[in-house]
Amino acid sequence: MKPKLAVWKFASCDGCQLSLLDCEDELLMVAEALEIAHFPEASRAVVAGPYDISLVEGSITTPHDLERIEAIRAQSTWVISIGACATAGGIQALRNFQAVEDFMRMVYARPEYIQTLSQSTAISEHIKVDFELRGCPINKNQLLELINALLNRRKPHLPSESVCHECKLRGTVCVMVSQGIPCLGPVTHAGCGAICPAYQRGCYGCFGPSDSPHPAALSQAFKSLGVSEAELVRLYRGFNSNAPAFREESLQHE
Amino acid sequence: MQTEVVLLQRLHLDLLLSQLQAAGYQTVGPVVRDQAIVYDRIQSTADLPMGIGDIQGKGSYRLRSRDDAALFGYVVGPQAWKKYLYPPRQLLMRAEQNSRGLQITAPDQEVPKYAMIGVRGCELKAIQIQDRVFLEGPYSDDFYRERREQIFILAVNCTEPGNTCFCVSMEAGPAAGPGYDLAITEMLETAEPCYLARAGSAKGAELLKHCNPSHAPATLLEKENALWTAAAAQMGRSLNPEQASAALKSGYESTHWKDVGERCLSCSNCTLVCPTCFCSGVQEVTDLAGTSSERWREWDSCFSLNFTLTAGRPIRQSPGARYRQWISHKLAFWQDQFDQSGCVGCGRCITWCPVGIDLTSEIEALNALQTKT
Structure with missing residues (x-):
């Protein structure tokens, strides 16, 4: 019997689970190797659990989410959180630095109908997660590599070092050294293939902190490039603002 | 081998390039791309960075316009020639499980034949250091050998070193040492530069002959001799290799490593721009069905945490420990391992460190601490 795959959504934009549909050429092979049992974005047909692999997209932002994620863990062999929302709280974790009640009063005519948590948090803060796939959005080749490794019972090749590594492998010239552009690459987790520096932009940190980030040293270098304290806060508060290394560094400059 | 020095004009360089191309070489050399001088394919001298120089410092590199028509008026840029001899990703083998069992095949790849145009003295020495690593000793690397045996090296003697250069300290320049096929010095006396050329191999001599x-x-x-003397006196940095090696070997427990660790990003830039760093990782890439697999080799770095992953934990956990490993290998233990230093004084690790860590200053600081105690 083929292993069963489920795809779950929490607070997110759907971009990461769409990466699975983006696999296009490889999708048929994935469907041959796995039974896509629960994937509402792709099909209304739902096969009941338990599931071998659960891909979880999105962050935990409501009391209901807390119950759902427990239920998913209980019926899954492997839980893999995919994307910046699921692994770090996502862009919506910017609420974590403010009072969420103020937002509710500004946005909703009847805020008393809204049930939400004060913080947007990663899946791994609530349940045991077997693997985290980074990125905003995730890279489809990394998703395929992970599924492939799981099916073949081998270690996935998903480097956790800095984006600098990817720039150098593809021959991109360092934009920080050659143009003085502030770039989060030296503290950011590899995985995107170093897209932004290849187009003469600094890295935005979409894949969150690398395995041994040192943002304090990078901030010093940014300052000598003329980056202000306020700009430093904004740099670290992107899609991964609640990832501990970025969160702590942004608080240093508030 | 002939050592006669001949005079060439730019048109002769174009003639050399077209002869090399006719002989089946891919001519690769310096070009301007993304605000830097990088190595890429060139067809003629029109592709070279005419009138372009650079200003380098700790963690900083900027191109500048020169007020002459120099084709080689720049200091080494972010890329090393190792990308051609030891590519960032290399397919090592394929394996397939079929009705006949497990079949293992070597990659069926054409070995590129490169003519490297503009190799500096420090870079030539770096190639020779990698030769020692990949080709000598009990295990030699066939992938490197196949490429290395086919290359043609046109060296350019350096006359204007940069602010992060110290090739003189490492006995790697400014003039290119033996090992080239042809070496030229660019002379800028006149509006149109001319070139003094020497052959260093039969191949080089043969090509030169065709230029008449x-x-x-x-x-x-x-004048050329005076330029070299002046260049040797203009090094932006210096390093005493014996002193560095001694300081590193006795400074293993120094408090200085913690200090470096507070500045180092452990981003791996220094190792990846270094023309002698040779570490790699190997990955198996399977298909979804698990019936075929490819084995790839990819550049790795001692600054990545997983580099020393052993029994589930990395051995060198702090950035300071990783920096100490890198600089100690480069300047001290390389000598024990390969009978030479692993540094050629090109200065790339200083220029391309995003936070401007300078290995020559780190050695000075380590030394100062040791003399004090």
């Missing part, structure tokens, strides 16, 4: 060149006048040779 004239003998170099003695006055130009004197």
Whole structure:
């Protein structure tokens, strides 16, 4: 019997689970190797659990989410959180630095109908997660590599070092050294293939902190490039603002 | 082998390039891309960075316009020639499980034949250091060998070193040492530069003959010599290799490593721009069905946390420990391992460190701490 795959959504934009549909050429092979049992974005047909692999997209932002994620863990062999929302709280974790009640009063005519948590948090803060796939959005080749490794019972090749590594492998010239552009690459987790520096932009940190980030040293270098304290806060508060290394560094400059 | 010095004009360089191309070489050399001088394919001297120089410092590199027509008026840029001899990703083998069992095949790849145009003295020495690593000793690397055996090296003697250079300390320049096929010095006396050329191999001598060149006048040779002497005196940095090695070997427990660790990003830039760093990782890439697999080798770095992953934990966990490993290997233990230093004084690790860590200053600081205690 083929292993069963489920795809779950929490607070997110759907971009990461769409990466699975983006696999296009490889999708048929994935469907041959796995039974896509629960994937509402792709099909209304739902096969009941338990599931071998659960891909979880999105962050935990409501009391209901807390119950759902427990239920998913209980019926899954492997839980893999995919994307910046699921692994770090996502862009919506910017609420974590403010009072969420103020937002509710500004946005909703009847805020008393809204049930939400004060913080947007990663899946791994609530349940045991077997693997985290980074990125905003995730890279489809990394998703395929992970599924492939799981099916073949081998270690996935998903480097956790800095984006600098990817720039150098593809021959991109360092934009920080050659143009003085502030770039989060030296503290950011590899995985995107170093897209932004290849187009003469600094890295935005979409894949969150690398395995041994040192943002304090990078901030010093940014300052000598003329980056202000306020700009430093904004740099670290992107899609991964609640990832501990970025969160702590942004608080240093508030 | 002939050592006669001849005089070439730019048109002769174009003739050399077209002869190399006719002989089946891919001509690769310096070009301007993304605000830097990088190595890429070139067709003629029109592709070279004419009138372009650079200003380098700790963690900083900027191109500048020169007020002459120099084709080689720049200091080494972010890329090393190792990308051609030891590519960032290399397919090592394929394996397939079929009805006949497990079949293992070597990659069926054409070995590129490169003519490297503009190799500096420090870079030539770096190639020779990698030769020692990949080709000598009990295990030699066939992938490196196949490429290495086919290359043609046109060296350019350096006359204007940069602010992060210290090739003189490492005995790697400014003039290119033996090992090239042809070496030229660019002379900028006149509006149109001319070139003093020497053959360093039979291949080089043969090519030169086709240019039908004239003998170099003695006055130009004197000027060339003066340029080299001046270049040697203009090094932006210096390093005493013996002192560095001794300081590193006795400074293993120094408090200085913690200090470096507070500045180091452990981003791996220094190792990846270094022309001698040779570490790699190997990955198996399977298909979804698990019936076929490819084995790839990819550049790795001692600054990545997983580099020393052993029994589930990395051995060198702090950035300071990783920096100490890198600089100690480069300047001290390389000598024990390969009978030479692993550094050629090109200065790339200083220029391309995003936070401007300078290995020559780190050695000075380590030394100062040791003399104090």
